[in-house]
Amino acid sequence: MLSAETAPRAEGDAPRTIRLHADDNVAIVVNAFGLPAGTVFPDGLTLREFVPQGHKVALADIPEGGHVRRYGEVVGIALRDIAQGTWVEESCVETPTAPALDALEKATRIPAALPPLDGYTFEGFRNPDGSVGTKNILAISTSVQCVTGTLDVAIKRIREELLPRFPNVDDVIGLTHAYGCGVAINAPEAVIPIRTLQSLAKNPNFGGEVMVVGLGCEKLVSERLVPADKGAAEDSVVRLQDERHQGFGSMIDSIMTMAEARLAVLNRRQRETCPASELVVGLQCGGSDAFSGVTANPSLGFAADLLVRCGATVLFSEVTEVRDAIHLLTPRAATPEVADALIREMAWYDDYLEKGGADRRANPSPGNKKGGLNNIVEKALGSVAKSGTSAIAGVLAPGERVRERGLIFAATPASDFVCGTLQLASGITVQVFSTGRGTPYGLAQAPVIKVATRTELSQRWSDLIDLDAGRIATGESTIEEMGWELFQLILDVASGRKRPWSDRWGLYNDLTLFNPAPIT
Ligand code: CA
Numbered sequence: 409m410l411s412a413e414t415a416p417r418a419e420g421d422a423p424r425t426i427r428l429h430a431d432d433n434v435a436i437v438v439n440a441f442g443l444p445a446g447t448v449f450p451d452g453l454t455l456r457e458f459v460p461q462g463h464k465v466a467l468a469d470i471p472e473g474g475h476v477r478r479y480g481e482v483v484g485i486a487l488r489d490i491a492q493g494t495w496v497e498e499s500c501v502e503t504p505t506a507p508a509l510d511a512l513e514k515a516t517r518i519p520a521a522l523p524p525l526d527g528y529t530f531e532g533f534r535n536p537d538g539s540v541g542t543k544n545i546l547a548i549s550t551s552v553q554c555v556t557g558t559l560d561v562a563i564k565r566i567r568e569e570l571l572p573r574f575p576n577v578d579d580v581i582g583l584t585h586a587y588g589c590g591v592a593i594n595a596p597e598a599v600i601p602i603r604t605l606q607s608l609a610k611n612p613n614f615g616g617e618v619m620v621v622g623l624g625c626e627k628l629v630s631e632r633l634v635p636a637d638k639g640a641a642e643d644s645v646v647r648l649q650d651e652r653h654q655g656f657g658s659m660i661d662s663i664m665t666m667a668e669a670r671l672a673v674l675n676r677r678q679r680e681t682c683p684a685s686e687l688v689v690g691l692q693c694g695g696s697d698a699f700s701g702v703t704a705n706p707s708l709g710f711a712a713d714l715l716v717r718c719g720a721t722v723l724f725s726e727v728t729e730v731r732d733a734i735h736l737l738t739p740r741a742a743t744p745e746v747a748d749a750l751i752r753e754m755a756w757y758d759d760y761l762e763k764g765g766a767d768r769r770a771n772p773s774p775g776n777k778k779g780g781l782n783n784i785v786e787k788a789l790g791s792v793a794k795s796g797t798s799a800i801a802g803v804l805a806p807g808e809r810v811r812e813r814g815l816i817f818a819a820t821p822a823s824d825f826v827c828g829t830l831q832l833a834s835g836i837t838v839q840v841f842s843t844g845r846g847t848p849y850g851l852a853q854a855p856v857i858k859v860a861t862r863t864e865l866s867q868r869w870s871d872l873i874d875l876d877a878g879r880i881a882t883g884e885s886t887i888e889e890m891g892w893e894l895f896q897l898i899l900d901v902a903s904g905r906k907r908p909w910s911d912r913w914g915l916y917n918d919l920t921l922f923n924p925a926p927i928t
Contacts, residue, residue, distance in 0.1 A: 423447045425465060426702055426881060429480030434464040434496050436698045436780060438881045440864045456493040462698035462780030462844070462862075464496040476501050479701065481733075483786040496782070503769055503783040507735040509755055514747035517739035519799045525717035528684040531903035532837075533677045539612035540686035542837040542855060542902040544677050546580040546670055547614040548663070549605065549633045552588030552626035555648060558656070559584065559621050562663040570668055574675040580667065581852045582621075583608055585921050589626040595925035604807030604921055605633055607833035612688070613854055615677055617670040621663060624649030679904065685719030687902060688810060690836035690854075691794045692725065694824040697779025697844025699861035701790020703890075704842035704877040707859065709796035710891025711840070711898065712815065716798045721813045723804075723831055726822035727757040728771040729791035732784055736792065737817070742799040749803035753819035760924055771822060775845040794842070806922050807833045824849055825920040828856075832919075838902050840894065848872055849917055850910025855901045857908050859894065872915075874908045 423443050425435035437443050442460040459465050469492050470476060476484035476496060484501030532540040546566075550559060559582045566580050587601045605628075609618045618638055622630030624647045631641035638644055646662045653659050691708050693700055712722045724730075730737065734754055741747035761767050771784045781787045801814030807830055810816060820830040824847065831839060832853050839854055841847075844861035846869055860866040863878030875894055879885035885893075900906040910916070 423449050424881075425449060425453075427467065428478060428702065431480045432477045433466065433468050433470055434476055434478055435467055436464055436702065437461055440862075454493050456491060457495055459495045460780070461864075464698070464780065464782075466490045466492050466494055466496050468492050470496075478786060479789040481785075481789055483789065484782055498777055498782045501782050504732075504785055506732050506768060509734070509751050509758070512735055512738040512747070512751060514738050514744040515741045518742060519740060519797055522713055522717045522798055524719070525684075525714060528718050528899060529681050530684060530687065530899045531679040531905070532682040532686060533612075533615065534680055534682060535612055535616050537616060539835070540682045540837070541612040541615060542904070543613040543853075544576060544578050544615060544674055545613050545853065546577060546617060546619075546667060546674055547583050547609065547611070547853065548580070548667065549583045549609045549618065549620040550585065550588070551605075551620060551622035551628045551630040551633055553584070553586050554589070554623045554626065555621045556582065556584045558648060558659055559663065562621075562660050562667070565660065566664060566667050566671075570664065570671055574671040576675045576677060577671055579852065580671070583919060585919050587921050587923060588628040589623075590928055591627060591923065592926040592928055593627040597925040598923075600806045601921045601923040601925070602628065602632065604830060604833045606635075607807050607809045607835070608829070608853075608919070609633055610635060610809065611832055611835060611853060612837050615674050617674055618644055619666050619670055620645045622647050683719070684715065684899065685813070687715060687718075687720040687838065687898070688723070688836050689715055689720065689898060690723045690725070690818075690828075690831035690834075690839040692824065692827050692831065692839060693729075693791055693794065693842040694849060695773075695843040695845035695847045696776055696781060696787055696790065697861055698781055698786070698790070699779075699878065699881060700842055700844050701786075701793050702861070703880040703887075704844070704859045704861040705790055705793035706887045707877045707880065707890035707894055708794040708840055708842055710887055711894040712794065712796035713798055714891065714895045715898070716796070716814050719813060721810055721816060722796075723810065723816050723818040723834055723836055724792075724795045725818045725820040725827050725831060726791060727753060727819050728761075728768045728784065729788045729822045730754070730817070731757070731768050732788035733792040737795070737800060740798075740800050742801050742814075746800055746803055750800070750817060753803060753805065753817070757819070779844050804834050806830050809833070810835045821922060823920070825917045826922050828917065829919045830922060838898055840898065842877070843873075846872070848910070848913075848915050850908075850913075850915035852916035855908050856910050857894070857897060857901055858910065871913075872909050
C-alpha cells in the first residue's frame with residue numbers, strides 16, 4: 409500500500425492542513441497518502457510523526473483530560489498528553505457524552521428566512537395529486553417476501569414483452585422486502601414497517617399507479633397497501649392463492665395483465681417544466697471520512713439552502729449522526745413544537761439502542777476511523793453540515809410522508825440502505841449521497857447523485873462518482889461554487905438531462921425496511 413514514505417508528493421503538492429474553527433486545536437492533513445515526520449507547514453508547525461490523509465494533527469500541546477476541539481466543538485477528551493505536531497489517533501481520545509435531551513434550547517436561534525430564489529425549473533412528471541416525479545416507473549408493491557421470486561419472473565417478462573410498447577415508462581420494479589409475515593403485526597413498533605410500505609407505494613416517481621402482489625395467508629393483508637383513494641382495493645391486488653389461479657403460468661398472466669393496464673396509464677405521462685419548488689431532495693452520507701464535514705457535506709448544505717430558497721423540500725436524516733449535534737439543531741427549529749419533535753425522535757432512538765444493549769458509539773465503522781474520524785461526535789458534526797443554515801421546518805417519524813416544505817428532519821437509522829428506503833417512503837424524488845471511503849450505492853426508485861469528499865477517490869472511481877467536492881480541500885473550488893454546481897446537477901438529473909453513474913450502470917441496493925418490532 410502507498411504511504412507518505414513510498415509515494416513522495418508530486419512537485420508543487422505543498423503540505424496542507426485544514427482547520428475549521430478559530431477555537432480548534434487540531435487540523436486535518438489534506439495531502440493524499442498523508443505526510444511524513446519532519447514536514448514543516450507554512451505556519452511553522454512541524455510534524456513529529458507520520459499523519460495519514462484526513463487524520464488530525466495537534467496544533468498545540470493538549471494535556472491529559474484536555475478537550476480536543478474541531479468544528480469549534482469538543483470532539484474528544486485526551487486520554488494522555490498529546491504533543492503539538494503529533495497524530496491525534498483514536499486511542500488518544502475518549503468520546504464525550506452526548507448532549508442531555510432535557511436541557512436543550514428550543515427555537516431560540518431561528519435563522520431568518522433566506523432570500524427567495526426565483527426562476528429555477530426542472531422537467532418533471534406532474535401527478536394527479538400535485539406531486540412531481542423525476543422518473544416514470546411502474547412499481548409493484550408486495551405484501552410478503554413469499555411472492556418475491558414469482559414477481560421477479562413476472563418483471564423479467566414485463567420488461568421483455570410489455571415495456572418496449574410503452575416508451576415513456578422508464579422501468580418496472582418490484583418493491584420487495586423481508587416483511588409481511590412471521591412478524592408481530594400488532595406490536596406498537598410494527599407501525600414503522602407497515603407505514604413505510606404504504607408510503608413507498610405513493611412515491612411521486614411511481615405516478616400513483618399502485619398495484620400489489622400478495623400471497624393470501626400473510627399477516628400483512630395486501631389491501632392495506634392500496635391507498636384509500638384508489639377505489640376498490642381488490643382491483644389493485646393480485647393474490648397468488650386465489651382459486652382462479654390454475655398453476656404458476658396463471659399467476660404470471662394475472663400480474664402481467666394488471667401491469668399492462670397501469671403501463672398504458674403511465675405511458676401518457678410527459679415531462680413538463682415545473683418550478684424547482686416541486687423538488688423533494690433527500691440527503692445522505694455513507695462511508696464518511698474526516699473530509700465529509702469539510703468538503704462534501706458543507707456543499708450539500710449550501711445546495712440545501714439554495715433548494716430551500718426555491719421553496720423546495722430537503723430531507724436530512726440519520727439519527728445516530730445527528731444525536732451528538734442535537735444542541736446545534738434544536739435552536740434552529742422553526743417552532744418549539746418542531747424542537748420537541750426532534751427531541752422525541754432522539755429519545756426514541758436512545759431507548760431503541762439501549763434495549764439492544766448499544767449506544768450511538770456503535771455507529772462509526774472501521775472505514776470511518778481509517779478515514780480519520782475518531783468517534784461519533786466528530787462524525788455527527790460533519791454529518792449535520794448537510795443541513796445547511798435554514799430553519800428546520802418539520803420532523804418526520806420513520807416512513808411518514810413529507811407534509812411541509814423547506815428543511816425537514818426525517819428520522820431514520822444511518823444505515824445507508826435503511827435510510828434510503830425510508831427517505832423514498834417519505835417522498836424523495838432525488839437523493840444526494842456524499843462519500844469519503846466510496847460506495848457503489850444506488851436506488852432504482854429515484855436517481856442518486858454521489859459526491860466524493862476527496863479528489864483521489866473521485867479520480868480512482870471516475871465512473872461511479874458524479875461530483876468531486878475534494879476540489880474544496882485543494883483550494884481549486886469553494887463551498888459556494890461546489891454548492892451551486894451540485895444544485896445545477898440536481899436540476900439536470902431531476903429533468904432526466906443527466907444520468908448519475910448508479911443509473912448508467914444499474915447499481916441498485918435492495919429496499920431494506922426498518923422493523924424495530926419483534927419477528928415471530
Ligand atoms: Ca448513511
